[in-house]
Amino acid sequence: MPRPKQRTPALRDHVLRVAVATLANDGVAGFTTRKVAQDAATSPPAVYELFGDKAGLVREIFFEGFRLLRRRFDPIAETADTRADLVRVIEALRAFIRENPVLSELMFSRPFADFDPGPSGLEAGRAVRLFVVGRVRRCIDAGVLAGDETDIAHVLVSLTQGLAATEMAGWLGTSKASVARRWDVAIRAVLDGLRTAR
Numbered sequence: 086m087p088r089p090k091q092r093t094p095a096l097r098d099h100v101l102r103v104a105v106a107t108l109a110n111d112g113v114a115g116f117t118t119r120k121v122a123q124d125a126a127t128s129p130p131a132v133y134e135l136f137g138d139k140a141g142l143v144r145e146i147f148f149e150g151f152r153l154l155r156r157r158f159d160p161i162a163e164t165a166d167t168r169a170d171l172v173r174v175i176e177a178l179r180a181f182i183r184e185n186p187v188l189s190e191l192m193f194s195r196p197f198a199d200f201d202p203g204p205s206g207l208e209a210g211r212a213v214r215l216f217v218v219g220r221v222r223r224c225i226d227a228g229v230l231a232g233d234e235t236d237i238a239h240v241l242v243s244l245t246q247g248l249a250a251t252e253m254a255g256w257l258g259t260s261k262a263s264v265a266r267r268w269d270v271a272i273r274a275v276l277d278g279l280r281t282a283r
Contacts, residue, residue: 097135100125104146109187113196118142143191143200148209150185150192155212157181167223168230168276174220175245175272182249193246217242230279237279244275 103125108116118139122129136142157180161173182189190196192210202209217238224230230237248271251257258264 096127096131100127100132100135100142101145101149104142105149105188108146108191109185112187113190116143140197140200143197144202146188147191147200147202150188151209151213153185153188154178154181154192155216158213158216163223167220167227171220171224171241171276172272174217175241178242178245179249179252179268182246183253186253189246189249214238230276231281232279240275240279244271 100121104121107121107124111120118132119129121142122132125132132142136145157177158174161170161177164170195201218234221230221234221237221241225232225234225237248257248268252264252268257267
């Protein structure tokens with residue numbers, strides 16, 4: 086009688102969830118395949134069999150990050166106020182980055198020297214990109230913004246990443262009120278400027 090297969094899809098999903106948590110807890114410097122296997126109560130060979138090598142595991146975490154971010158957008162309903170809807174998307178991205186700083190670093194900054202997502206990286210973020218671009222497009226159609234929707238989406242995502250990094254480093258203010266005020270100033274300034282873009 087053949088032995089039951091050990092490297093199942095369920096084990097793969099479990100190891101991936103554990104790997105995301107290990108990266109969050111131990112950071113880039115402490116992230117190893119052996120540590121993931123230990124935390125997942127499995128063996129390093131099992132991890133290698135499932136993901137190929139460490140770069141393959143990191144690649145899957147990268148993809149999972151974008152899946153998690155896209156799901157963060159699901160509760161954001163469309164309303165008649167397209168600008169407010171877009172601001173809620175920015176706020177959701179800000180919250181995701183604050184709650185998942187190491188995962189966000191992997192997604193947006195490429196901290197692992199041996200990991201280059203290449204063309205697959207563009208595909209990983211496609212659902213996120215389409216969602217953000219779609220909300221920008223609604224603002225353009227409503228006359229709230231003017232310009233190219235893809236350019237504007239890139240600017241807003243980059244602005245959010247930068248502000249979130251500055252906030253987490255403690256450079257955006259010493260109180261919740263000052264941090265909130267500076268976020269508001271930045272977002273309003275950009276959106277107001279893009280309203281009259283040519």
